[in-house]
Amino acid sequence: MWCHRLSHLQSRLRDLLRGQVTHWALQQSNFKSLFPLAIYWHHTASKSLNCVWQQHEDHFELQYANNVMRFDYVWLRDHCRSASCYNSKTHQRSLDTASVDLCIQPKTIHLDEATLFFTWPDGHVTRYDLDWLVKNSYEGQKQKVIQPRILWNAEIYQQAQVPAIDFQTFLETKEGLKNFLQNFLLYGIAFVENVPPTQEHTEKLAKRISLIRETIYGRMWFFTSDFSRGDTAYTKLALDRHTDTTYFQEPCGIQVFHCLKHEGTGGRTLLVDGFYAAEQVLQKAPEEFELLSKVPLKHEYIENVGECQNHMIGVGPVLNIYPWNKELYLIRYNNYDRAVINTVPYDVVHRWYTAHRTLTRELRRPENEFWVKLKPGKVLFIDNWRVLHGRESFTGYRQLCGCYLTRDDVLNTARLLGLQA
Numbered sequence: 001m002w003c004h005r006l007s008h009l010q011s012r013l014r015d016l017l018r019g020q021v022t023h024w025a026l027q028q029s030n031f032k033s034l035f036p037l038a039i040y041w042h043h044t045a046s047k048s049l050n051c052v053w054q055q056h057e058d059h060f061e062l063q064y065a066n067n068v069m070r071f072d073y074v075w076l077r078d079h080c081r082s083a084s085c086y087n088s089k090t091h092q093r094s095l096d097t098a099s100v101d102l103c104i105q106p107k108t109i110h111l112d113e114a115t116l117f118f119t120w121p122d123g124h125v126t127r128y129d130l131d132w133l134v135k136n137s138y139e140g141q142k143q144k145v146i147q148p149r150i151l152w153n154a155e156i157y158q159q160a161q162v163p164a165i166d167f168q169t170f171l172e173t174k175e176g177l178k179n180f181l182q183n184f185l186l187y188g189i190a191f192v193e194n195v196p197p198t199q200e201h202t203e204k205l206a207k208r209i210s211l212i213r214e215t216i217y218g219r220m221w222f223f224t225s226d227f228s229r230g231d232t233a234y235t236k237l238a239l240d241r242h243t244d245t246t247y248f249q250e251p252c253g254i255q256v257f258h259c260l261k262h263e264g265t266g267g268r269t270l271l272v273d274g275f276y277a278a279e280q281v282l283q284k285a286p287e288e289f290e291l292l293s294k295v296p297l298k299h300e301y302i303e304n305v306g307e308c309q310n311h312m313i314g315v316g317p318v319l320n321i322y323p324w325n326k327e328l329y330l331i332r333y334n335n336y337d338r339a340v341i342n343t344v345p346y347d348v349v350h351r352w353y354t355a356h357r358t359l360t361r362e363l364r365r366p367e368n369e370f371w372v373k374l375k376p377g378k379v380l381f382i383d384n385w386r387v388l389h390g391r392e393s394f395t396g397y398r399q400l401c402g403c404y405l406t407r408d409d410v411l412n413t414a415r416l417l418g419l420q421a
């Protein structure tokens with residue numbers, strides 16, 4: 001009923017904007033009845049709580065703990081934590097959201113201590129602690145610190161002297177694992193040292209923090225420059241900075257590298273913090289940052305080498321940001337694997353190339369390049385959603401093993417250890 005009246009109001013507002021004021025004025029008496037609820041601020045009895053609220057026609061407004069929050073009534077009904085609406089053992093909703101009247105309004109609202117009580121037309125009561133509302137409101141969420149990170153260039157990373165974690169400590173102690181993950185979350189790279197140089201030990205390491213993500217390259221992979229697959233990684237050529245598996249709808253979250261052997265020269269690994277570079281773009285050319293976060297691109301992997309036949313396609317922008325707080329969470333950058341651009345018209349294409357050039361310039365600044373020679377025993381974990389890797393060309397025999405990890409499981413481990421992730 002209210003929805004109907006609201007749309008009536010909206011259409012009259014449209015009339016008003018069109019200048020049909022007479023019609024509007026004539027109906028003024030009806031207008032009053034659109035707001036049957038007394039609209040005034042409710043103050044808490046206890047001044048120390050410092051909370052005021054207002055029951056508006058289509059939303060609830062709450063001022064508390066330096067926040068002005070607005071809640072939709074369906075939302076308030078939907079998030080009810082009463083025993084019949086929410087299973088607190090499984091943390092799952094039992095309420096059928098589709099059964100909630102989209103025009104629902106509370107019959108009464110009252111505050112007792114720090115708890116708000118909403119009584120709905122059918123008599124059901126929903127209670128919310130004020131602090132819960134702050135923590136879970138859109139406004140509160142927007143203010144929450146984003147994932148703590150230290151964006152780095154070569155100097156910042158080297159000055160930080162981030163220690164590698166010892167293999168045994170990593171495997172056998174919670175602290176070792178937690179320190180490792182903390183470094184990994186802050187910098188997007190982390191090392192474990194004193195690892196026996198075998199594929200089995202590398203696997204053991206990976207399994208300590210996550211499920212291994214099996215892909216077309218296998219579960220644990222082991223590779224040399226033997227041209228066994230249709231990709232330049234399997235050569236001795238230099239590889240410019242890139243992220244891997246851009247041609248998956250969800251690029252692999254983490255990459256693990258362990259160099260088991262190298263008898264020859266060159267072959268150093270290049271690491272560049274993509275988020276640091278993107279931040280520079282945001283500062284210098286915000287409209288280019290925005291374009292890179294909007295234009296969808298295809299990446300693809302077409303392979304036809306012996307038994308290995310694959311055609312993978314992944315679509316997404318170079319910069320992926322959360323729409324609610326603009327936090328950058330994934331960079332998809334691989335010029336080798338980028339496919340034909342046919343998702344935007346020619347003029348946008350040109351602006352995109354300009355923006356891509358700006359980002360590339362930042363990514364290629366020598367001061368942003370951190371070079372490291374991987375040695376047997378030292379395992380490198382790379383956040384493939386943030387840090388780009390590359391390698392110098394090399395001579396001689398070089399063996400690398402490693403795997404991809406599922407990002408969800410790495411973050412799961414981190415959260416269970418009490419880290420923000």
Ligand SMILES: C[N+](C)(C)CCCC[C@H](N)C(=O)O
Binds near residue numbers: 242244246337
């Ligand atoms: C790591 N491993 C050798 C298994 C795969 C390499 C994949 C290389 C591909 N161009 C990409 O960037 O995704």
Ligand SMILES: O=C(O)CCC(=O)C(=O)O
Binds near residue numbers: 233244390400
């Ligand atoms: O050979 C290397 O060091 C890395 C090659 C590469 O980029 C990859 O395997 O993803």
Ligand SMILES: [Fe+2]
Binds near residue numbers: 233242243244389
């Ligand atoms: Fe790679």
